[in-house]
Amino acid sequence: MIFDLSRCNDFPDPRLGNSDGFYAVGGEVTPERLTRAYPLGIFPYFSFRHEPVIWWAPQERFVIYPHEIHISHSMRNMRNRRKYRCTINQDFQGVIESCAGTDGRILEECAWLGPEMIEVWMELNRLGYAKSVEVWEGDMLVGGLYGFVCGGCFLGESMFSEVSGASKLALIHLAGHMEKEGGIFIDCQLETPHLKSMGARYISYDEFLKQTHHSKAIKWE
Numbered sequence: 001m002i003f004d005l006s007r008c009n010d011f012p013d014p015r016l017g018n019s020d021g022f023y024a025v026g027g028e029v030t031p032e033r034l035t036r037a038y039p040l041g042i043f044p045y046f047s048f049r050h051e052p053v054i055w056w057a058p059q060e061r062f063v064i065y066p067h068e069i070h071i072s073h074s075m076r077n078m079r080n081r082r083k084y085r086c087t088i089n090q091d092f093q094g095v096i097e098s099c100a101g102t103d104g105r106i107l108e109e110c111a112w113l114g115p116e117m118i119e120v121w122m123e124l125n126r127l128g129y130a131k132s133v134e135v136w137e138g139d140m141l142v143g144g145l146y147g148f149v150c151g152g153c154f155l156g157e158s159m160f161s162e163v164s165g166a167s168k169l170a171l172i173h174l175a176g177h178m179e180k181e182g183g184i185f186i187d188c189q190l191e192t193p194h195l196k197s198m199g200a201r202y203i204s205y206d207e208f209l210k211q212t213h214h215s216k217a218i219k220w221e
Helices: 031-040 073-080 092-107 115-127 166-181 205-214
Strands: 022-025 054-056 060-064 085-088 130-137 140-150 153-161 201-204
Touching: 031 115, 031 140, 031 205, 060 205, 073 166, 085 166, 092 115, 092 130, 092 140, 092 153, 115 130, 115 140, 130 166, 140 166, 153 166, 153 205, 201 205
Parallel strands: none
Antiparallel strands: 022 054, 060 201, 085 130, 130 140, 140 153
């Protein structure tokens, strides 16, 4: 079943959506709405140049548990060279704008991270719901990622690299921080070879809900 969110304010049970994760169409993407959607495993993903808004809610969640992250030999070498430093939530705007524009993404017809969506996420960051991880080479931002924070879980949204391996370095730093602070998992939304190689695996939707709703918040600053 595909729901029409232009006709309802609440989110129907995602278990009733399509098995491929296609959940709903319509409705507005606002900070308030996303604070209700993400803890339920619902997220918007659509071309900002076209209507309508499309919402997704995969029933199998592709996640990385921090203690299970796989760090390859090349990534260990990259980290040990100390050429790059990582920070948390020091330049959210720089990260999200880079996620939108790196490699000419914003020019693609199917680009989803447009100006209005960026402003929604900037407000979520101001409210404390969204955090970023930055990778720096000197004073230059060369990689990073951002996502939604839900208790002890980090629901990843997008990442970018200006140098090879920078987004992986950001993910490794995020996992290390979460493991230290008692975080639960990093939700990757969709499977990619890149994330699978780093230890991501599937859990059920019910397990996802259990952990997002009952995990304790961790420190991000």
